[in-house]
Amino acid sequence: MKIEHLEERISDYRNSIKTVVDKRVLWKNTTKNILVRTLNRIVKQYDIGWKVQELSWIQNNEAVNITFDSFPPELIDCTNLIPAYQFLPGGALIFSQSYNGDVYVFMIFPQIENVSHENNMVELGVYTPESITEKFIVEKVDEFLKEMIKWEVPSLKKKVGY
Numbered sequence: 238m239k240i241e242h243l244e245e246r247i248s249d250y251r252n253s254i255k256t257v258v259d260k261r262v263l264w265k266n267t268t269k270n271i272l273v274r275t276l277n278r279i280v281k282q283y284d285i286g287w288k289v290q291e292l293s294w295i296q297n298n299e300a301v302n303i304t305f306d307s308f309p310p311e312l313i314d315c316t317n318l319i320p321a322y323q324f325l326p327g328g329a330l331i332f333s334q335s336y337n338g339d340v341y342v343f344m345i346f347p348q349i350e351n352v353s354h355e356n357n358m359v360e361l362g363v364y365t366p367e368s369i370t371e372k373f374i375v376e377k378v379d380e381f382l383k384e385m386i387k388w389e390v391p392s393l394k395k396k397v398g399y
Contacts, residue, residue, distance in 0.1 A: 304330075
């Protein structure tokens, strides 16, 4: 094989780097803003104890999430009926920019002490930054809430012994 045979691979490699850069620029200039704006509107409209977080880690990867941070204010009186009740914060829907510029969407459930952390996460997919729209975000929040409801009140049919 001659060196000239590498020309096509070199061109493909250059294009792959440009694709990653384009996706990361789209995240920075558009996608992240849509996520923050839409999630903040949801939090403001439906005050159920959640908040929006913007995260930055591992060099230049970023994420935006909506997480349960406190007990819903209108239900505080209910907890007084059961003094031992303890709210478990930490369930979150995360939109994370991956190394290649795509957006990894997943959810995690609250951590419970002395309980296995297996199945503590549900992957919702990997998407291109341009596919992240307000409609898409609302659909993922809907999925997240459905999963959190199942986590809070699991089906008795799934319990051992039933």
